[in-house]
Structures are given as C-alpha cells and as structure tokens.
Amino acid sequence: MRANREPATxxxxxxxxxxxxxxxxxxxxxxLPSTDLELPTGQRTLAYRFFEALPxxxxxxxxxxxxxxPFVDAMLGAVYVLSIVGLMFVRAMLGAVxxxxxxxxxxxxxxxxxxxxxxxxxxxxxxRPSLAHPRGGFRAADHAALVDQVSADxxxxxxxxxxxHAVVVAAYNxxxxxxxxxxRTLLHTSTKPEQLLVFFAHEERGGPAMxxxxxxxxxxxxxxxxxxxxxxxxxxxxxxIAGKGANITYAGHRLAEWVRDQAIxxxxxxxxxxxxDNIPHESYFxxxxxxxxxxxxxxxxxxxxxxxxxxxxWDVPAxxxxxxxxxxxxxxxxxxxxxxxxxxxxxxxxxTALVGMGFWSKRTIVEDGHQYWRSWFHFxxxxxVVPIHVPIFQDAVQAGTFKxxxxxxxxxxxxWSYGASDVPYVGVRVFAPTARSPFWPGVLRFxxxxxxxxxxxxxxxxxxxxxxxxxxVATQTGQVTSLVERMPMTVGIIQQIGMIGLIVSIVVxxxxxxxxxxxxxxxxxxTMWLQWLLYPLTLLVFNSSTALYSQWCLLTGRYRERFDxxxxxxxxxxx
Numbered sequence: 001m002r003a004n005r006e007p008a009t010x011x012x013x014x015x016x017x018x019x020x021x022x023x024x025x026x027x028x029x030x031x032l033p034s035t036d037l038e039l040p041t042g043q044r045t046l047a048y049r050f051f052e053a054l055p056x057x058x059x060x061x062x063x064x065x066x067x068x069x070p071f072v073d074a075m076l077g078a079v080y081v082l083s084i085v086g087l088m089f090v091r092a093m094l095g096a097v098x099x100x101x102x103x104x105x106x107x108x109x110x111x112x113x114x115x116x117x118x119x120x121x122x123x124x125x126x127x128r129p130s131l132a133h134p135r136g137g138f139r140a141a142d143h144a145a146l147v148d149q150v151s152a153d154x155x156x157x158x159x160x161x162x163x164x165h166a167v168v169v170a171a172y173n174x175x176x177x178x179x180x181x182x183x184r185t186l187l188h189t190s191t192k193p194e195q196l197l198v199f200f201a202h203e204e205r206g207g208p209a210m211x212x213x214x215x216x217x218x219x220x221x222x223x224x225x226x227x228x229x230x231x232x233x234x235x236x237x238x239x240x241i242a243g244k245g246a247n248i249t250y251a252g253h254r255l256a257e258w259v260r261d262q263a264i265x266x267x268x269x270x271x272x273x274x275x276x277d278n279i280p281h282e283s284y285f286x287x288x289x290x291x292x293x294x295x296x297x298x299x300x301x302x303x304x305x306x307x308x309x310x311x312x313x314w315d316v317p318a319x320x321x322x323x324x325x326x327x328x329x330x331x332x333x334x335x336x337x338x339x340x341x342x343x344x345x346x347x348x349x350x351x352t353a354l355v356g357m358g359f360w361s362k363r364t365i366v367e368d369g370h371q372y373w374r375s376w377f378h379f380x381x382x383x384x385v386v387p388i389h390v391p392i393f394q395d396a397v398q399a400g401t402f403k404x405x406x407x408x409x410x411x412x413x414x415x416w417s418y419g420a421s422d423v424p425y426v427g428v429r430v431f432a433p434t435a436r437s438p439f440w441p442g443v444l445r446f447x448x449x450x451x452x453x454x455x456x457x458x459x460x461x462x463x464x465x466x467x468x469x470x471x472x473v474a475t476q477t478g479q480v481t482s483l484v485e486r487m488p489m490t491v492g493i494i495q496q497i498g499m500i501g502l503i504v505s506i507v508v509x510x511x512x513x514x515x516x517x518x519x520x521x522x523x524x525x526x527t528m529w530l531q532w533l534l535y536p537l538t539l540l541v542f543n544s545s546t547a548l549y550s551q552w553c554l555l556t557g558r559y560r561e562r563f564d565x566x567x568x569x570x571x572x573x574x575x
Contacts, residue, residue: 243563
C-alpha cells in the first residue's frame with residue numbers, strides 16, 4: 001500500500017538505537033511489553049538453576065541406566081530397554097502417518113489459489129458474487145461456508161486488501177547472490193509487491209561489504225516494494241547477545257516507528273521474519289492473510305509455515321541431506337499436531353503482538369523456538385500457533401568442503417538443541433506461585449518440552465546399544481534368561497519393523513525433491529537412496545551428541561552467548 005506516505009521507497013541506515021516508545025508492563029497501557037519476558041543474565045536463582053540442570057540430569061541418567069540396571073538385575077535392564085524401544089516403535093509408526101498427512105496437506109494447500117480466495121472474501125464483504133475459479137481443493141467446503149458467513153455479516157472478518165506484510169530479512173555477512181535470490185522471490189509471490197514492506201536487517205559487524213550489499217539491494221529492488229528500509233544493527237549494544245534475535249528486534253522497533261510515522265494502523269501489519277536464504281512459497285503471504293483476516297483472536301496468534309530444507313539439497317553431502325530430511329519430516333509432522341506446533345525458523349506474527357512483548361528475545365541464540373514461550377507468557381496462556389500448510393524453502397547446510405560442512409552442521413544443530421534453555425524459562429514461570437498462565441495447560445507444555453529435549457539427547461543412544469548391554473552383562477554375571485538372551489535379536493526385529501515408518505518418510509522426501517540441476521550427475525539419484533544407510537549413525541553423531549553437549553553446557557553453567565552463523569552459499573558454489 002502506498003497510501004498515507006509520500007515516498008514509495010524509504011531507505012534509512014541507522015547506527016544508533018531507534019527511539020522505542022514502549023515501557024514496562026506495569027503501565028496502564030495493556031499494549032506495552034512486559035519486563036519479565038526476557039531471559040536472565042548473570043547469576044541465576046536456585047530454582048532457575050534446578051530447571052537448567054534438569055534436562056541433562058534426566059538425559060544422562062536415562063543413558064546411564066542402560067549400563068547400571070543390568071548389574072542390579074539383568075531382567076530389569078532388559079525390561080527398561082524394551083520399554084523404551086517399544087515406545088519409540090509406536091511413536092515411529094505414528095510419526096510416519098503424520099508425515100504422510102502433513103505432506104498431503106502441503107500438496108493440497110500449495111495447489112490452492114489463495115489470492116482468488118481472498119478475492120472471494122472481498123467480494124462477499126461488498127455484497128457481490130464470487131468470480132469464477134476452481135472451487136475444489138484444500139478445505140473448499142470451509143471456504144464456501146466462510147463466504148456465506150461474510151456475505152451475511154461483512155464485519156465478521158478484516159478486509160484482506162487492507163493488510164500489509166512486513167518482511168524482516170536478517171543478514172550478517174552473506175554474499176550478495178544468496179540475499180538477492182530471496183529478495184527477487186518476494187517480487188514474484190501472488191501478493192502484490194506494494195503490500196510488502198521489506199526491512200533489511202543487517203549487522204554492522206558484517207563490515208563494509210555487508211553495507212555495500214545492502215545499498216546494492218536497495219538500488220536494484222527497493223523501488224519495487226511498498227517500502228524498502230535498511231536497518232543496520234549496531235555492534236556491541238548492551239543487554240543483548242549478538243545474533244539474529246537482537247538484530248531483528250532492533251529492526252522490529254524501527255518497523256514500529258515507521259508504521260507510526262506513516263499513520264498506518266498497526267493492526268493491519270503482519271510481520272514475517274526471514275533468514276536471508278529463505279524462499280517463501282508463492283502463495284505464502286496470501287495464505288497468512290487469509291488465516292489472519294478470518295480469526296477473531298488474530299492478535300494472539302502466530303502463523304507457522306513448513307520449513308523445507310531442499311533448495312540446495314542436490315549439492316550437499318549425504319550426511320547433511322539426511323539431517324535436512326529429518327528436519328523436513330519434523331516440520332511436516334508438527335503441522336498436523338496442533339498441541340505440538342511451535343514457532344520455528346521463519347514465522348509470522350501481528351505487529352501489535354510483537355510491539356506488546358518487545359519483539360523477540362535479544363538474549364538467546366534460538367529466538368525462533370523461544371518466541372512461542374515468550375508469546376505464551378505474554379498472553380497468559382491465551383496464545384496459539386496456526387499452521388500454514390505451504391512452505392518456506394531453505395538451504396541445507398553447505399560449506400566449502402566436506403569437513404567444513406560437517407563442522408557447520410554440528411554448529412547449527414548445537415545451536416538448535418540449545419533450545420533446552422527454554423526448560424528453566426518455562427519451569428520457573430509455570431510453577432511460580434504468582435503465575436498468570438493457566439496451570440495445567442502450562443504443566444503439560446512444560447513436560448512436553450522437557451521430554452522432547454531428553455528424547456533428542458538419549459533415545460538414539462539407548463536404541464543403538466541397549467539391546468546388547470543387558471546380554472553382555474548377564475553373560476558375565478551368570479544372570480542369563482531367555483528374554484535377556486534374545487535381547488539383541490528382539491531389538492533388531494523391532495528396528496526392522498520400524499523401517500516401515502522410515503520407508504514412508506523416504507518416499508515423502510523424494511516427492512519433496514526439486515528437479516535435479518543440470519550440473520549434478522545422474523548418479524546422484526542413486527546416492528539419494530543409499531544415503532538412508534547413514535540415518536542411524538547421523539542421528540547419533542549429530543542429534544544426540546549436540547543435544548547432550550547443549551544440556552551439559554546448561555548443567556555446568558557454561559552458557560552459550562555466541563550465535564554461530566551458518567555459512568551460506570549460492571548455486572552450490574561459494575560466492
């Protein structure tokens with residue numbers, strides 16, 4: 001939208017903190033942010049330290065029991081392992097079903113003309129009939145009922161054409177071709193570029209090269225959007241960890257000021273945060289606008305698309321492909337599990353909500369997942385995440401060499417697994433005597449969060465070695481029973497049956513693959529199948545080890561206060 005402002009393109013580079021017209025929640029203004037939402041620094045309370053140590057204590061104990069219980073009683077050790085293996089088998093089967101369900105919803109939703117559905121709503125608000133277009137597809141009956149509802153009550157939804165999408169693109173020192181690909185794709189979505197307000201959040205730490213990249217992007221693409229604002233995040237600001245959270249929060253405050261200065265109603269602005277290598281699906285913004293317009297509680301929602309790490313999948317080494325596929329499976333699964341759905345990577349949230357809570361955390365290296373809990377406690381538990389069944393495409397980890405890629409992959413997963421730092425953040429708030437959020441929903445979410453991090457750290461190790469430890473110990477101590485003797489075979493059979501779930505996931509992953517690039521040899525197609533032989537080893541080397549490392553850091557108070565930026569490449573080559 002170009003109304004209410006003079007220039008179509010606004011370019012401003014800031015080297016000082018922007019004015020922030022917000023204060024503590026103690027103010028009578030309910031829209032002001034709460035000062036107790038931020039993560040602590042320095043000395044923690046005893047309760048906080050207890051919850052910090054809890055994930056590591058449970059994870060290391062769970063693994064340790066595999067070795068300890070057989071010395072106490074071989075049968076007890078066998079039952080312990082079989083219970084965990086059996087539980088994981090059931091979860092694997094359910095996971096395969098949900099991966100397939102998530103994939104089917106993605107395929108159906110991606111085929112919908114969401115712009116046409118927004119037009120249907122607009123015309124219904126004006127008392128006019130819908131235009132002719134295909135009526136079938138994803139949730140077509142729900143859409144038809146909604147059109148009838150809007151025709152009867154035009155004020156029941158927000159007018160979609162008045163909505164603006166603020167896109168905060170975060171960058172550090174990435175090469176120009178990587179960032180330019182993302183900016184160009186924003187011009188080719190089904191949403192009019194005039195409705196996109198691009199805030200390019202780049203780091204002063206990126207140096208002169210990053211500043212030149214920002215100016216070049218503005219010169220080439222800025223005039224084609226509703227606004228294109230350069231926001232340079234100064235280095236060394238107090239009370240923050242240098243990283244994406246601090247960067248996009250700084251840009252968020254600038255966005256709020258800009259919206260106010262342009263006399264735009266902030267309720268019309270939906271904010272999407274993107275990494276500079278993210279490629280939104282062409283209908284992403286229209287799909288978000290659709291869900292936002294019809295929701296009566298829209299200001300207490302966030303909107304989560306599917307993150308698919310397949311943009312450069314043909315170029316990366318096999319271990320990185322396996323890790324990327326696991327991330328794809330997890331994102332597809334959570335879109336059909338409403339209680340498990342959390343903010344992850346790129347997501348959208350109303351500007352009014354972000355202003356109210358002070359945007360994202362400036363003190364964490366995992367600001368995306370943490371944003372769920374920040375929002376949950378800001379709204380006293382009256383908050384939910386809406387699945388957007390279209391993807392934002394992202395790169396799998398790829399550095400210059402195989403070794404560099406493996407190191408970068410380990411660092412990325414270590415950063416993600418440091419989301420265990422949310423356990424104490426949630427624990428001290430849920431169990432606080434003065435907690436404002438509902439107790440039992442909070443308790444359920446807390447234990448779900450804790451269990452997820454413990455499982456990530458320990459389950460792969462237990463399954464890998466658990467079938468043999470009771471058998472080996474029993475043969476040395478003379479406690480061999482028929483059950484213990486059959487343990488390795490039993491666990492192996494369960495794992496083989498569980499391969500059915502993996503086969504479903506493999507089929508889904510191959511359906512997600514983009515076309516093979518010309519520069520990739522045909523033989524790579526074969527390795528795309530053979531790579532799954534690395535799946536168990538990959539889970540051990542990357543998932544379990546990074547999770548245990550992050551939890552050990554929390555246990556010992558060695559807090560991670562550095563954001564390790566994942567190296568970005570363009571077109572499979574360093575740029």
